Amino acid sequence: MTTCKVVDESLEAEHAALLSFMYLSPIGILRSTLSGEVDMLNPLSVQLLMPLAGPGGVTNVFDSLSNVAPELRNLVSSFKAERGSVCEGHRIVLTPARERSTVLSCNILKVNDCTLMTTLTDISRQVEAERWARQNESWLAGIYTNVNDFAFLTLDASGRVDSWNTSIEQLTGYAEVDVMGQTLEQFYAPDDVDDYRCPEHIALTREEGWHVQECWCQKKDGRRYAAQILVAILREDDGEFAGYSVVLRDVSERKITSDELTRLLTTDYLTGAMNRAHFFKLADKEVERSKRSGKPLSFVMIDADHFKRVNDTAGHQAGDKVLTQIVLEARRSLRSIDVIARLGGEEFCLMLPATAADGAMLIAERIRATIEALRIETEAGQLAITVSLGCASLTNEIASVQDLLAVADKALYTAKDTGRNRVEG
Structure with missing residues (x-):
């Protein structure tokens, strides 16, 4: 009898420890059936999912996430092993916004033939940091590559080319007479131009101080190439607006890999x-x-x-x-x-x-x-x-x-x- 009592007390202690861990955990934790019916979840899971679940509450994890991650149900149903990791670090965007999105990292573990354990972690700050790091890294890395991949020029206050150097001719084939007084549309591929791409690029530069866009450009001999165009504001010594500096970069070599990655992510x-x-x-x-x-x-x-x-x-x-x-x-x-x-x-x-x-x-x-x-x-x-x-x-x-x-x-x-x-x- 004493042994049974000790075992019961031990189980109760373990259960209490588990509940305490679930309650205090900095990540969302859910236990569900393979079809997503939830039988245990901690407060952070409720906090993360309640805006999506609506007044009925979080009763099925796949239903709650159906509008933002409909693929989760298929990931689970296509996982045929008896147990193991269904997905790790799968990103779910909850609330898209212009400046910053709420992004969750989702891990799903199949425990047995009827049970899933799911964890949800808010990684919004990490995703934002990654975005800025990728943008900065792209241009910093480019500085150390072959200078023939770059052209440097300046625009006047109205957005027209007012300087020329040999880097422009090396990259694009255009001579000084071809580009002076022209807008950035001079470099765009004709079949990849819309009426407001160039004005928009200039407007965003004025708002943000600098702006990068990717597009197809065309050399003077008709060859197309994938380009990044960085435009930044130029100022006089007294701080007055003077025009724009431009870096035009050929990124054709990495575009095939980049396009495939973009396709997978978007x-x-x-x-x-x-x-x-x-x-x-x-x-x-x-x-x-x-x-x-x-x-x-x-x-x-x-x-x-x-x-x-x-x-x-x-x-x-x-x-x-x-x-x-x-x-x-x-x-x-x-x-x-x-x-x-x-x-x-x-x-x-x-x-x-x-x-x-x-x-x-x-x-x-x-x-x-x-x-x-x-x-x-x-x-x-x-x-x-x-x-x-x-x-x-x-x-x-x-x-x-x-x-x-x-x-x-x-x-x-x-x-x-x-x-x-x-x-x-």
């Missing part, structure tokens, strides 16, 4: 659409750019009609094929400067720069009709699908990414409520 793994985190980062910049330039900007929300029915009757593989096909068909109606992003589940958003409300409605209707006419071959047979769409455009009252999404989402649900397979704006 693309939805299933559909090939832009992922949610990168969309918000890009959308904030696009809104600010539209405000500066005075050009219109429109968003279109797209939602697959009766998508749950597709999954329930034809299976998840058919559902995945439907989502992929929606993206492919939508892209046929978009320009190169337009964006389609997957915000979560079966919900997508189009970002249409330089497009007013009437133009957005036309594009949305064209996409709706194209998808309605589509027939998708699956193992369960041929599927016909439709989508509902809601449009919103930037105005004085609808002046932020959040405003645009809210108005477009409201229009989307009007389309749903009035029969689906419709466009509302």
Whole structure:
């Protein structure tokens, strides 16, 4: 009897120690089933997930994170080992913002055939520090590479070239007579120019003191190359604004690797659409750019009609094929400067720069009709699908990414409520 009592007390002590650890832990800790049903979590997990989970609370970790990390459920379901690490350091962007995002690092451990342990760590400060380090490292490292990869020049206060040196001719092939008095558009590849890239670069430099952009440029002989262009403000000795200094750098050799890395970091793994985190980062910049330039900007929300029915009757593989096909068909109606992003589940958003409300409605209707006419071959047979769409455009009252999404989402649900397979704006 005494032995049993000692064992019981030992177990109670261990349980108390575990609870104490869970409560005081500086990271979020959850225990769940393989399907995500939570049976134990600590206060920090609740704090991190409650804004996403809503009034129902954190009952299923995958449901709570479905709008920001829909891939987690697939990562777990595709992990076939009896136990082991499903993912380590998987980054989840919770609240995209122009200056700083809230980012979590997620680790998932499969303990046995019915239990997962998940940890969530707020790494927002680390991510911000990494971003600045990468930007600074890129340019500091470049200083020590072959000077033939660089051109140095200056612009006057109006943004036109007012100095020339041999580094420009070595990199671009342009002589002094070709560039003096020209803007930076002189160096851009003709098929990679929009009306407000150069003015925007100058405007951001005036706001921030310096600014870097990446784009395709073209040498005098017609050869294209990937370039980074750093523009910084020049001042007189008395501090008065005098113009701009420019460093033009050829980064073609690293662009292939960089492009693949960018694709992995910014693309939805299933559909090939832009992922949610990168969309918000890009959308904030696009809104600010539209405000500066005075050009219109429109968003279109797209939602697959009766998508749950597709999954329930034809299976998840058919559902995945439907989502992929929606993206492919939508892209046929978009320009190169337009964006389609997957915000979560079966919900997508189009970002249409330089497009007013009437133009957005036309594009949305064209996409709706194209998808309605589509027939998708699956193992369960041929599927016909439709989508509902809601449009919103930037105005004085609808002046932020959040405003645009809210108005477009409201229009989307009007389309749903009035029969689906419709466009509302």
